[in-house]
Amino acid sequence: MEEKRTVTFRDVAKSYFSQTRVDCRYTISSHHSWCSHDWIGLFKVGWLTVNDYYTFAWALAPEGYQTGTDANCSVAFHCMFIFEI
Numbered sequence: 065m066e067e068k069r070t071v072t073f074r075d076v077a078k079s080y081f082s083q084t085r086v087d088c089r090y091t092i093s094s095h096h097s098w099c100s101h102d103w104i105g106l107f108k109v110g111w112l113t114v115n116d117y118y119t120f121a122w123a124l125a126p127e128g129y130q131t132g133t134d135a136n137c138s139v140a141f142h143c144m145f146i147f148e149i
Contacts, residue, residue, distance in 0.1 A: 068093065068095045069093065070092065070093045070095050070096035071090055071091070071092055071093070071096065072090060072091045072093070073088070073089070073090045074089045074090060074091065075087075075089050080143055081143070082143060083143065084142075084143050085140055085141070085142055085143070086106070086140070086141040086142075086143050087138055087139075087140050088104055088106075088121075088138060088139050088140070088141065089136070089137070089138045090104070090136075090137055090138070091134060091135065091136050091137070092134065092135045092137060093134055094132050094133050094134050098125045098129075102122070102123040102124075103120045103121065103122050103123055104120060104121050104123050104139050105117035105118075105119070105120035106118045106119050106120070106141060106143075118143075119141055121139040121141065123137065123139065
């Protein structure tokens with residue numbers, strides 16, 4: 065059985081530079097179940113565990129979100145480092 069993707073990231077660059085703002089845009093599908101522990105993280109290249117993140121932000125349901133619908137979301141990070149995807 066094919067697993068349904070519930071989060072799709074959009075406009076992902078190959079690398080990001082220090083001292084820049086990174087806007088992380090993503091779509092949550094109608095199959096996603098929101099949880100108070102949902103978060104978006106920026107990870108080191110070659111990461112092995114969820115503890116290998118540089119930084120993270122809580123992924124809150126957007127204002128006016130209705131269960132069972134797709135939602136376009138974004139979170140902004142201010143990068144103090146250089147990293148590649």
